[in-house]
Amino acid sequence: GAVVSQHPSRVICKSGTSVKIECRSLDFQATTMFWYRQFPKQSLMLMATSNEGSKATYEQGVEKDKFLINHASLTLSTLTVTSAHPEDSSFYICSARDLIAGGGKETQYFGPGTRLLVL
Amino acid sequence: GQQLNQSPQSMFIQEGEDVSMNCTSSSIFNTWLWYKQDPGEGPVLLIALYKAGELTSNGRLTAQFGITRKDSFLNISASIPSDVGIYFCAGRGQGAQKLVFGQGTRLTINP
Numbered sequence: 001g002a003v004v005s006q007h008p009s010r011v012i013c014k015s016g017t018s019v020k021i022e023c024r025s026l027d028f029q030a031t032t033m034f035w036y037r038q039f040p041k042q043s044l045m046l047m048a049t050s051n052e053g054s055k056a057t058y059e060q061g062v063e064k065d066k067f068l069i070n071h072a073s074l075t076l077s078t079l080t081v082t083s084a085h086p087e088d089s090s091f092y093i094c095s096a097r098d099l100i101a102g103g104g105k106e107t108q109y110f111g112p113g114t115r116l117l118v119l
Numbered sequence: 120g121q122q123l124n125q126s127p128q129s130m131f132i133q134e135g136e137d138v139s140m141n142c143t144s145s146s147i148f149n150t151w152l153w154y155k156q157d158p159g160e161g162p163v164l165l166i167a168l169y170k171a172g173e174l175t176s177n178g179r180l181t182a183q184f185g186i187t188r189k190d191s192f193l194n195i196s197a198s199i200p201s202d203v204g205i206y207f208c209a210g211r212g213q214g215a216q217k218l219v220f221g222q223g224t225r226l227t228i229n230p
Contacts, residue, residue: 004161032216043122043207043220044162093161097216105169108218110154110161 002028004096006111013084014119020080021114023094028107029074030096035067038091038113050077084118091115125208125221132198133229140206140224141192148210151184151191152218156205165206166193195226203228 003026013019023033032051036044048064050056050071058064068080077096081088097108125142132138142151150169154162166177168184168191175182182193191210195202208221 006161034217041225043222046217049216091159095161095218105167110163113159113161115159 002026002096002098002107002109004030004094004109004111006092006094006114008114009112010115010117012117012119015085016083018080018082019084019116020078021092021094021116023077023079023096023111025075025096025098025109028096028098030077030098031074032097033071033077034095034097034108035069035077035079036093036095038093044093047079081116084116086118089116089118123208123210123219123221125224127224128222129225129227131227131229134198134200136198138195138198138202138226139192140208141190142208142210142221143190144210144219145189146212147188148219149188149213150211151182152209152211153180153182153191153193154207154209156207156223158204162207198226198228200228200230202226 005024007022035047038044046059047062048056048058048069050069052071052074056069071077091113093113094111123142123144152167153165156162166175166182171188172186173184179196205223205225207223209218211218
């Protein structure tokens, strides 16, 4: 089945530094990628949607200058948390959707997540 | 953002029991999905539903797409320890890119 990878799986950084998280679709081309954030014991909250080659569409309340998203190729999207602070500590999950495969079947796959801890 | 109303929020059952959880929405969806998330991992798709009234099984799991297109349920029969985790429903509207998620149902099983 389709696989989405994320790197790193865990990262600890100092307050004020920037952290980049990579999301790759390993065996399909992802026309659309999504970035979610999940706090403990809560559901997934969509941060932004990105289509390859276009600017990301951010959800209300998500700062686009703080969470930089790049979707430069059909298999790679990156999320950069700039000037991270302790309140940015969370579980970040990417998801990739293959609209080309279609056939009426669900084609959105989730990565394993990245645990970010900002000290 | 919009969320689906998922219930129950948590369940504590004995191994071997059947489990039922459901999701409701105020708006119509064209796709209903059920995911399972283990601690520290991303969600894994269990069942996808595409038509109102559709009933689909995946092993001991059965899910249905409500006839009104505003609800769905997931049943797990004869639960086993590896069923422990958080189950999320998710829906997508006509022509929409985004999935809307439920709050999750945390399943705990006593051996």
